[in-house]
Amino acid sequence: MKEEPEPFWPLIITAAVLAVAVFVISMSIEWWGNTVLRSVLITALVLMVVADIQIARYYRRKRAEGEPMSDERLEKMIIYASAYSWRVGIFFMIVVVLLDLARVITLDVATALSSSVFVMTGAYFAFYWYFGRRGDVQ
Numbered sequence: 001m002k003e004e005p006e007p008f009w010p011l012i013i014t015a016a017v018l019a020v021a022v023f024v025i026s027m028s029i030e031w032w033g034n035t036v037l038r039s040v041l042i043t044a045l046v047l048m049v050v051a052d053i054q055i056a057r058y059y060r061r062k063r064a065e066g067e068p069m070s071d072e073r074l075e076k077m078i079i080y081a082s083a084y085s086w087r088v089g090i091f092f093m094i095v096v097v098l099l100d101l102a103r104v105i106t107l108d109v110a111t112a113l114s115s116s117v118f119v120m121t122g123a124y125f126a127f128y129w130y131f132g133r134r135g136d137v138q
Contacts, residue, residue, distance in 0.1 A: 015047060022046045041114055081127035089120035 026039040093116050099105045100112075107115075 015050060018050060019043050019047055038110075044118075077128060077131040080131055081124050084127045085120050085124035088123040089116055092116055092119045 023039050023043045026042045093112075096105070096107065096112055096116070100107060
C-alpha cells in the first residue's frame with residue numbers, strides 16, 4: 001500500500017510564520033546595528049536550516065521506500081540551473097565592483113555579499129523553474 005504524500009501547504013504556512021517571527025524578533029533585538037538587511041539575512045539562514053531538515057526527511061523517506069532519488073532530467077535541470085545562476089552571480093559581482101570603482105554606488109562588504117547571495121539564489125530558482133517549464137534540457 002502506497003502512502004499519500006504529505007500536503008505542501010502546512011509546510012509553507014509553517015515557513016511563513018517562522019520567517020515572520022524570526023524577522024520580528026531579530027528586528028526587536030538590539031544587535032550589530034539592527035538593520036532590515038541583517039534581519040533578512042538571519043531570517044534567510046533560519047529558513048535555509050528548516051528547508052535542509054525537510055529535504056533530509058524527504059530523502060530518508062524515499063530511501064526507506066526504495067524509490068530512486070532523482071532521474072536524469074532532474075539532475076540535468078539542477079546542473080544547468082546551478083551553472084547559469086553561478087554565471088549570473090559572477091556577472092552581478094563584476095557589475096557591482098565596476099559601479100563601486102566608478103563611484104556610482106557605495107556599498108559596504110556585508111551589503112554587497114548578501115545582495116550577491118540573494119541574486120544567485122533568485123537566479124537559481126528562476127532557471128530551475130524555466131528549465132522545468134521548458135521540458136528537456138539540451
